[in-house]
Structure formats: C-alpha cells, structure tokens
Amino acid sequence: MSGNGMTPSPEMNNGVPAHPAVFRADSWNGLLDALAPHRGRRIVFTNGCYDILHPGHVDLLARARAQGDILVLGLNSDASVRSLGKGDDRPVNPFPVRAYVLAHLASVDFVAEFDEPTPFELIKAVRPQVLVKGGDWSVDRIVGRDIVESDGGTVLSLPLLGGFSTTALLEKIRGRK
Numbered sequence: 001m002s003g004n005g006m007t008p009s010p011e012m013n014n015g016v017p018a019h020p021a022v023f024r025a026d027s028w029n030g031l032l033d034a035l036a037p038h039r040g041r042r043i044v045f046t047n048g049c050y051d052i053l054h055p056g057h058v059d060l061l062a063r064a065r066a067q068g069d070i071l072v073l074g075l076n077s078d079a080s081v082r083s084l085g086k087g088d089d090r091p092v093n094p095f096p097v098r099a100y101v102l103a104h105l106a107s108v109d110f111v112a113e114f115d116e117p118t119p120f121e122l123i124k125a126v127r128p129q130v131l132v133k134g135g136d137w138s139v140d141r142i143v144g145r146d147i148v149e150s151d152g153g154t155v156l157s158l159p160l161l162g163g164f165s166t167t168a169l170l171e172k173i174r175g176r177k
Helices: 025-038 055-065 078-083 095-103 120-126 145-150 166-173
Strands: 043-048 070-076 110-114 130-134 154-158
Touching (some): 025 120, 043 055, 070 120
Parallel strands (some): 043 130, 070 110
C-alpha cells in the first residue's frame, strides 16, 4: 500500500496479518469509506487472480497505477478463481495470502475481494475514472467498460510483459515444461 498511514492489525488469517488496505467481499462499504478522501483524484481500477505473483503482474500493476493517483485492485476470491476453470488446484495461494502480498506493493493502494466471476459490481461501486486490463483483453471485452465510459472515464488494455504466466510457471513447477 502506498503510504496512507494505516498500520496493520495483528489479526491473523491463513498465517498472515490482516492488512488495512484489504477489503473482503462483505466489506466494500469500508473500501468506499477509505476512498472517500480521494474523490477528485484519478482512481484506477484493475483486477485479476494474481495467484502466484510474477514480474508480468508487477509490471502491469505499476503501469496501471501510473494512469492515475490511486490504484484499486479487484482480487478474485478463492471461489471465483475456481469458477473460472483454472484447475482444481487453483488458487495455489488463498485470498488472504494473495491480498497481503499485493497490498504491500508500492503501486497498489487498495485490494478488494469479489466473489463473482467478474468484478462488475465492484466497478459499479468504486466508479473509477480509469479501468485497466492486460493486453490479452481487447477494450470491447473489458468488464465494466460501459460504467467507466458512461461516467466519462477511460478504459485501457495495456501490453503484457512477455514471457510470464502463472499457468506456465505452474506447468514448469509440475515438470511438464
């Protein structure tokens, strides 16, 4: 999280301390309260599973953050990741672990869990000025585009840093590549 002055709570979840910039799917009101002082600044939103963090993720998040002042990362819940058909063993890292790591990146200001297959409802709640996905998504396929554009915002599909993929990394770990 980039310096909002909050200190982590000592509560533990899956072996990691709670982080004040992480909001579970049932606490979006807390996220909206945390965003309130930032209204008037350019809020950027992106989303994904971020199961095993790699340079491609870090690069995309840094470039997404460069599009505005605050980056909200919508993070698929464990059930949401499973619903996407990524495999029975996914996510490798449970939500609290993924969220904790992501919340500590300088580019990420807030992490918000969503349970659905897409972050449509979360985007509708946050109302970002900029919506970003990786270049494997064409702008016309980006969920929430209609909301952001109707508010006068921008939707971007940023090129991916080549050679990095969680699926490929897992295949390598499993000895299949």
